[in-house]
Amino acid sequence: MKAGSRFLNAVSAFALSTGLVVTGAGVATIAGTSIAEAAVVRNIEVRGATRVSPETVRANITIVPGKAFSNTDIDASVKRLFSTGYFSDVNITVSGGTLVVRVSENQLVNQVVFNGNRKIKDDKLQAAVRTQPLGPYSETTIESDIQAIKAAYAAIGRSDITVTTQTAPVAEGRVNLAFVINEGERTKIAQIDFVGNSAYSDGRLQSVIATKESGLFSFITRKDVYNPDKLRADEELLRQFYYNRGYADFRVVSSDATLDPSTNEYTITITVEEGDRYDFGPVTVESTVEGVSSDDLKGLVASREGNIYKAKDVQQTISEISRRVASQGYPFARVTPRGNRDFGSRTIAVDYLVDQGERAYVERIEIRGNTRTRDYVIRREFDVSEGDAFNQEMIARAKRRLEALGYFSAVNITTAQGTAADRVVVVVDVQDQSTGAFGIGAGYAAGSGGGLLLEASVEEKNFLGRGQYIRVAAGRGTDSRTYNISFTEPYFLGYRLAAGFDLFKNETDFDDDNYRYEDQGFSLRVAAPITENLSTTFRYNFTQLDYSGDLAELSAPYRRVVRDSPWTRSSISNTLTYNSLDDATLPHEGILASVTNEFAGLGGTSDFYKISGKAKFYYTLNDEADLIGSIGGSAGHVVKTTGQMEVFDQFQLGSNDIRGFERNGIGPRMANGDALGGQTYFTASAEATFPLPGLPRDTGLRGAVFADAGTLYGNTVNLFGEKAEGLDSSLRASVGVGLIWASPFGPLRVDYAVPIAKEDFDNVQNFKFGISSTF
Template sequence: MKRAHQAARSARQTAMGGIFRALVAIFISVTTVYVASAPAAQAQAYRFARIEVEGNTRIETGTILSYAGIEPGAAVSAGQLNAAYQNIVDSGLFETVSLEPRGGTLVIVVQEHPTINRISIEGNSRLKDEALASVLRSQPRRVYSPSVAEQDAAAIVQAYEQAGRLAATVEPVIIRRSNNRVDLVFEVSEGRVVEVERISFVGNREFSDRRLRRVLESKQAGLFRQLIQRDTFIGDRLQFDRQVLTDFYRSRGYVDFEILSVASEFSRERNAFFVTFTVQEGQRYRYGNISATSNLPEINVPEYEDAIRIRAGQVYSPGGVDNTIARLERLAVQQDLDFIRVEPRVTRDDRNLLLHIEFAIVRGPRIFVERIDIEGNATTLDRVIRRQFTAVEGDPFNPREIREAASRIKALGFFETAEVNPREGSGPDQVIVDVDVEEKPTGSLGFGATYSSSAGFGLTFNFSERNFLGRGQALSFDVSTGSGTGTYAFSFREPAFLGRDVAYSFSASYTSTNSTLNTNYDTTLGNVTTGFQFPMNEFTRLGVNAFGRVTEVSNVSSTPPNDSSAILQAEAARGLEWVLGAGYDVEYRTLRRGLNPDAGVLFRWSQDFAGIAGDVSYMKSEALAVAETKIMNDEVTLRAIFEGGALNSLDGSNSRVVDRFFLNGKMRGFDYYGVGPRDLGAGNRDALGGNLFAVAKFEAEFPLGLPEEYGIHGGVFVDVGSVWGLDNTAGTGGPVDDSFNIRSAAGVSLFWDTPLGPLRFNYSKALKKEAYDIEREFEVTISTQF
């Protein structure tokens, strides 16, 4: 039995061994055959007698075959089939693609992308649909493309990043509709606004962080973070901040100023940025020796040296150098000298911190302006942009003039962006100037309510357009009503009359007042003025005008005990009067645009001559002088303002209260119609105004130590002035005080840069006054910018 079992086991083992050996032999045979036949399979070529396309409805069959690149009857490898498949997929026209050999026919089966039925944006509240739709490339009734939809989603995210919402996400989703149509929906998750929590500086010694923050476009988040949008973090804005900060230092003589780095760090809570500017100020340089040289025989060097305005010892400013170059090159043009260039050659004196500048007058290359191409101005007419260039087609090319034209185009305020770039024209001596602009809104329409401490509550309506019909013209219409007053005004201005640097203006207004604001009579004033203004030199402009006026004084009380002065009663008896006249004004201004960015002056002189026709004849003269400077590293602004005026009759007639001067708004500490000559024998003692006035105001503005982002700073002031002189005091029945009585007041101011405008709160106290003057201790006004 045992042997039988052993024999059986031995037989099974022998059988199993044979089967194993047979399987190994088969495996080796199959592997050998596979390896031997592999090159043959790879080298196999296909031939298709026909190529058919299925599934296409909008795309032509020929178009699909051109993508495939397979010819009927030609040998096609597997690699070529794969390339044909990939080419059709990469066309972006189809949702699915397959290549199916069916005998001698190759069938290309495609499923076209659907057509977009409608596009919607969901989840957005901070940015409107209209604003986001403008960045989309996908459009209804066009073929849906997944790649374009992804690009659109990225564009929406970028729009939110520009608005400071760095955490915004956008997901494009399609909803299938019938007839191979889809609705494309962009699902938006806006996230939170990321603000600039703090802006700080490292390396600044001469100027405080607070002063430098005022230079930047970006602002810190502060008390009004919900209203002020400039505290939103926008990465692109930092590049602009780098430029304006560099310009600030360079214009004050720091020629070696450098921004070493700008670091923007996310807060730990990831809801705000901390921005740090690391700067290297360097030393402050002044002008040393200033001279002009030239080897050109037609250049009279002393004449050009006389045209230089910068002087040794002044703080160096690139603007001063640029203005000098422009002045010298304009002088060459006036002398009919073309292709004259002025090259500033600077020699540094590091020991004495001086920059010696030699203005070399040389002959430049003979290059002409072939043409000026303008693009992007959908509303603004070409001529509005072209007149910013002093050069036209065919003129000598001057790179500096092109840069100045670019600055003037940007200063128009009509465009979001304006790029001016020259490129080579049809020849090496020709230049084409490309102007690429992007329009922005230039009109406004407003309704509102107002409050003034002098006029009480009122309603306003205003419409203005700074680029009327794309012609660069300014148009405005204003209506305002207050307690006892009403004003209606219309104005129009053409900045380039007949295409020249001459501004034409027209304005009309109608104002009526009743017995309020410390008066007991009504007035009516209608005025129409038209005139021209043109430059006399770099800082001076001259204006001439003609005007027509209608005036009336009415409802003057003659009944005691509230009777008005006999002077006012006599003026009211004259009834409605009209006059035609002409005038001129001259303004010299270096404030904000002179050689010194920290100081400047403004002088304005005007005279009106009434009596060309009408009921009255007089000459009215007014003068304004302003001097301003910054001290203590630009932290404190000192300002002195002087005003004066005189009204002289030309026909011996008496002046009227509607023509005489008052100190309304000119002197703080006193109420409207609260200062000036009065009839002391009259019952109501109305202010009569004066034929002469003079005011001197001295004020200082300074920081209060509050965070700069609040936009709050303080000031102190002292005002001294008087209004005096009447020419009809005889026969009034009582004493009239029209003498030169000095008034003075002092006070403190609080300046607040609000989103609604720069407000000024004044608290003042009269130091010297007359017994009949009316004081006003507190007032709120719009901060005046000269």
């Protein structure tokens, strides 16, 4: 019997026992008197409850002896009793002055098991269902659990799953419950089509969205899983893509997914309207806030007349003006962009209006959906807290920060009316996602100490839900071994300071040179943001270096190093980093630059001052072809402060700086081939990358052409009368091609470079295989 029918029966029984008449108009009366005035009972009697105590039943009804009640109270009482899940039937009647509550109890679940599941473990399914051991057996709850299990499987691409249940009595009133699962075959995405696009090809748009066509490694990446929510998110990615390229009128007309039951594959069709492409027209700033000058704010405007219209430039301008005005003592100020399209010239004039917004305060921040990440990890990304002035831009900034953490698959922030007209409740809905990773990497380095390199690592970006980062890695090469441990607390002492440490140990056997090199040590670091794009990092570094080998085979500087080992280096350093890249993995636009100052001499063997820097600028050369260009450069200089500079304190250059040369392959060198390093270096590079023609872009394969140049020269090491080559500057250069693969195991890269300018004593390495990086 349905709950609604049982409720009507209960009301009817109550009406008959009290002489209650329910008229067609729905008004309940006894001899013309309302039920609220006439229906009063002296006590409440519970019948049929054996496992559930009568006190529990009474606690879940709204009727109180001695107090008048109405049919609304009957309705609420029946619903509350059913909502407990302990009862299969509820009947309420009145006998004289006694309210009689008759209940039929559900069976209790003794044990919940899952059969047939291989792709999702029991603990994951147990967390998804509401039916639990020692809880009530409820058909309604079990049906909801079946849908939850199906949703969990749909998330991994198994939409044709079937779930049934089996029960087995184990004692009076107790049953074992089994969910029997037929996982079926994994659904795939055979094709993603776009309709209405002319400015960009299907392949270019496929590279924008997160949903991918099924491919060779889809069983690892799981990017070919159809999910309606994921498709909605892809629509937003497409909007941002077009809005940031001048297409302000772009819209997604529809996105449909069709399943072919015969192949268990989806075909996704996304229909779009691109509209015209616009440039920025005249850009102005107007302020109606007394004490805030429009002229003072114009320098914060990122959008410039004549440039391609980009929504992110408008957002950046709003953010910068809001921050400046709030810092001047106007926390309620509001920045509103007003756009005026000129269809003839295809321009959009933007006027940023700064006015005094309505006074509102944050009553509370309510966080929902975080099953793993702790509340304070989310709250600390907000620059506002309970009681502060409500500022919409600060809320939007917090949303961007939460999304950038990588802890959540979805972040949604809404507002609700508080307890007063000027109070706002900020509601934060998040969905936790996996943040742990196990990685296996491989590389190859030629020359002594090189060969095949393998590394295994385990990392967690949200350790114990506290937002902490930890990584443990170990590597083994043909002639080398590496060990690393890193830990970072992103909010040290409650401030936005990322504090952490790194422990390392490296061992290398240089068989060709008959000596062994080992270094081990640690680094303590604290990083702090200065602006959204600029940050600074302070480090204390300690390294112990140990050389051993056949002294007769080494040059004088190395004989001294080996004879006097171990050496220690104790230094402090500061790095200033600017990062405006639009994407950390495959940047299309932006600058990544850093400058490091290091001073050694806080005890230990080394005494020197080093300054070094590097920068790389990315720019999209052709958007449709996804052709990305980059130019970069680096430089460094080291000087001794007191005493003798050691060989290992100087700069070394190789394949990571100028491709086509071995590690330590260029620069000053002894007659026997020992690399001395140099006091000064410069490098420059230019590169263009592009998707490989004829291959789906979802493979993650890109080609590259590049040119590198640089030099390493100068030496302050005592040569003990021996002669060395390359002490003066001499330009090296190379050109080459590369293959970049965004593999499921991390970004990998293979380069083939040919030196076009070199010295006779340089060591050449044409092939290079290893991890790809933005620098």
